[in-house]
């Protein structure tokens with residue numbers, strides 16, 4: 001590296017992405033300027049103690065947690081959802097947004113408006129509010145580097161290529177643990193089975209979303225906004241080995257692919273070191289003996305992927321409604337109140353029931369999110 005890497009703020013520090021980001025920071029000697037999570041857990045307290053210079057944000061502490069954290073960390077701790085924004089707008093930091101769900105959006109916007117580099121794992125930000133996020137990036141003149149492995153792959157394939165040269169983007173999907181099963185077999189899937197992903201170790205929501213292909217649908221919407229291509233030029237292909245992370249096809253018929261072990265530390269690190277690269281943690285990749293297979297997604301068994309494309313094409317509030325309905329449906333599934341296939345029904349019915357609206361401001365997005373959650377909960381019998 002030619003110079004030091006900017007100090008890092010890790011939002012969602014107790015999560016799968018956040019933990020790996022802290023590991024990358026330690027290995028590369030990057031200063032940690034802030035850590036944030038939802039709860040004032042022991043895990044967050046341990047992380048805060050390991051980084052005595054970092055500000056600490058706790059978005060939704062209990063009364064007891066607030067007392068303990070205030071006692072232990074004094075003037076460097078902040079409470080409430082807006083504390084993530086405060087951490088993200090410190091001058092000259094890189095913000096790694098690894099919060100799960102809609103709660104990550106305000107900090108995404110704040111980091112970009114402040115002109116800070118945003119390493120974005122929180123895909124919900126772009127799904128819910130793509131045009132607003134991209135406008136904030138433009139205004140702040142900030143760098144937005146995706147962390148999602150597919151988007152990092154596409155980003156890397158596109159370096160140095162003019163937009164007019166791109167024919168289409170191809171996102172790869174592992175297919176999740178139930179690839180190859182038909183609808184009848186999917187009916188009885190339990191949360192425990194769905195939480196066991198074959199290639200990636202991730203937080204619970206994204207693991208369930210990978211099993212239903214909702215995650216791939218969210219990624220299609222994310223790619224549409226990040227790379228400015230219409231939905232008919234974005235494709236999904238199932239690639240169970242998760243070695244090819246995504247591909248770009250160019251107008252001359254060339255394809256560029258990004259390959260590597262499925263390990264999120266690699267795209268996290270790239271988002272922090274771009275445009276340079278630093279040595280990574282993995283052994284050299286062995287190609288000999290690898291088998292790479294690709295097939296079309298089974299949209300009858302996994303209808304949520306097509307529903308996501310439809311929500312994306314509808315635009316406006318539809319993607320935010322789709323995302324909120326999914327957050328409610330996944331929670332109900334994990335709590336045993338909804339079957340595996342029921343999740344797609346909740347998505348379809350919620351998107352159909354909530355009136356389409358223009359999205360111009362963050363308030364519009366949050367209103368669509370609120371309404372969708374209320375509708376989805378109503379469909380579930382008002383029980384969550």
Ligand SMILES: NC(=O)c1ccc[n+]([C@@H]2O[C@H](COP(=O)([O-])OP(=O)(O)OC[C@H]3O[C@@H](n4cnc5c(N)ncnc54)[C@H](OP(=O)(O)O)[C@@H]3O)[C@@H](O)[C@H]2O)c1
Nearest residue numbers: 012014015016017037038039059099100103121122202203
């Ligand atoms: N995991 C992956 O491999 C992967 C890959 C690509 C993209 N992503 C994306 O990265 C994001 C994080 O995924 P993950 O798998 O790391 O999730 P995760 O393991 O469930 O961690 C979520 C993190 O977000 C925090 N959080 C939750 N609600 C919050 C709130 N209201 N305010 C502030 N912080 C909050 C959690 O804090 P508490 O611990 O206190 O609840 C936790 O630190 C998601 O958008 C996901 O789609 C993940």
